[in-house]
Amino acid sequence: MTQKQTILVTGATGTVGRQVVAELLDRGHGVRALTRDAAKASFPAGVEVVEGDLTAPEGLATALEGVTGLHLITFGGAAFSPLETGPRLLELARSAGVRRVTVLHGGGPTPLEDTVRADDGVDWTVLMPVEFMANALEWREGIVAAGEVREPFVDRLSAMVHEGDIGAVAAVALTQEGHGGQEYVITGPEVLTVGDKVKTIAAAVGREIALVELTQQQALAQWRADGLPEDVIDFLLEAYGNTPEVGRTVSGAVEKVTGRPARTFAQWAAEHADVFRGQS
Numbered sequence: 001m002t003q004k005q006t007i008l009v010t011g012a013t014g015t016v017g018r019q020v021v022a023e024l025l026d027r028g029h030g031v032r033a034l035t036r037d038a039a040k041a042s043f044p045a046g047v048e049v050v051e052g053d054l055t056a057p058e059g060l061a062t063a064l065e066g067v068t069g070l071h072l073i074t075f076g077g078a079a080f081s082p083l084e085t086g087p088r089l090l091e092l093a094r095s096a097g098v099r100r101v102t103v104l105h106g107g108g109p110t111p112l113e114d115t116v117r118a119d120d121g122v123d124w125t126v127l128m129p130v131e132f133m134a135n136a137l138e139w140r141e142g143i144v145a146a147g148e149v150r151e152p153f154v155d156r157l158s159a160m161v162h163e164g165d166i167g168a169v170a171a172v173a174l175t176q177e178g179h180g181g182q183e184y185v186i187t188g189p190e191v192l193t194v195g196d197k198v199k200t201i202a203a204a205v206g207r208e209i210a211l212v213e214l215t216q217q218q219a220l221a222q223w224r225a226d227g228l229p230e231d232v233i234d235f236l237l238e239a240y241g242n243t244p245e246v247g248r249t250v251s252g253a254v255e256k257v258t259g260r261p262a263r264t265f266a267q268w269a270a271e272h273a274d275v276f277r278g279q280s
Contacts, residue, residue: 006030006066007174008098010054011073013041015134016104016127019167020071020174021047027171032063036078053077057088064096069174074106074113082106086115094121100180102127102170123180125173130187130247131160133268136197137275143201144278148210152219153240154194157248159187162263165254172257184253189262191248197265204269205276216241 007024011017012033024031025046032048035041041049050063054076064070070093076083083089089112093101103116105128116124139149166186173179192200195211202209214222216237223233239247254262274280 004029005068005175006032007069007071007171008032008034008050008063008067009071010034011071011104012043014073015132015163016129016166016170017071017073019164020102020170021167023164023167023171024174027175029171029175032067034060034063054083054089055081055085057085057092060089061092061096064092064098067093067096067098069100069102070098071170071174072101072103072112072116074103074110082110083112086112090115090119090122098122100174101125102173104166104170105129123177125170125179125181126183127166127170127173128183128185129161129163129166130185131158132166133160133162133188133265135160136201136268137272139198139201140275140278143205143209143276147208148212149194149198150212150214150222151194152214152216154211154213156240156243157191157193158243159191159248159250160197160265161186161188161254162265162268165258165262169254169257179257184257185246185251186253187249187251187262189250189254189264191250192265200266201269201273201276204266204273 007029009017009020009031012021013035021031021033021043025044032050033043034050034052036053038049038051043049052060052063074083075081099122101116101122101124103113103126105126113126142148142150169184169186198209198211
């Protein structure tokens with residue numbers, strides 16, 4: 001059995017951070033969850049909540065005391081700007097005795113990730129998940145109100161990953177040997193089209209859901225009406241219209257690292273069925 005360790009999780013209120021916290025707890029480890037406002041944070045019993053900001057690393061010395069592993073995100077502050085504090089964060093972590101660091105890839109090169117990769121004082125692991133299954137929650141309103149999903153590029157392929165599996169890979173890398181210097185592309189166990197996903201959600205909720213394919217121009221109009229910034233719209237056009245191979249290829253990393261198969265979208269849909277029924 002793995003010896004109990006204490007892990008500091010930054011970005012702990014985020015989609016991935018919450019899963020890292022939950023997985024570490026399930027494995028019997030001590031968890032400190034870093035948040036900028038502890039009064040607004042809610043975590044399971046047994047989690048030690050600590051306040052701090054990655055943009056001000058000097059205030060994190062106490063939070064790092066007795067910690068053996070550190071999970072990092074690459075953005076911080078109220079504006080979620082790329083963190084420039086990596087060198088000091090890693091210096092404080094090494095001084096506190098941190099042995100392992102995971103960093104959640106931010107979609108491209110970032111100063112913090114570059115700093116982590118260049119550090120030979122800790123065993124670092126870069127987590128590179130593809131599309132989150134949780135992205136399908138964006139369809140909730142249309143499914144509940146009209147029984148439909150409206151999307152462009154409906155034949156696009158995705159090896160989308162259950163966010164819990166990202167947490168599981170992180171938890172193993174933070175508490176076990178053999179993952180230092182590794183970069184894990186984290187995917188689900190299958191490649192799906194938008195139509196496949198809609199059919200899977202329909203089966204989970206027990207009702208028909210129509211898939212309405214939007215033209216590119218209709219999608220652009222909708223995204224702009226929703227207030228999405230132009231850089232986000234450009235990203236969506238590229239990601240949906242020309243999905244890179246890495247995003248549509250099963251990697252097998254979840255099973256390799258955790259020893260169990262990656263969770264399917266059908267499992268995710270069953271877990272969130274009440275959301276799509278409008279009951280949660």
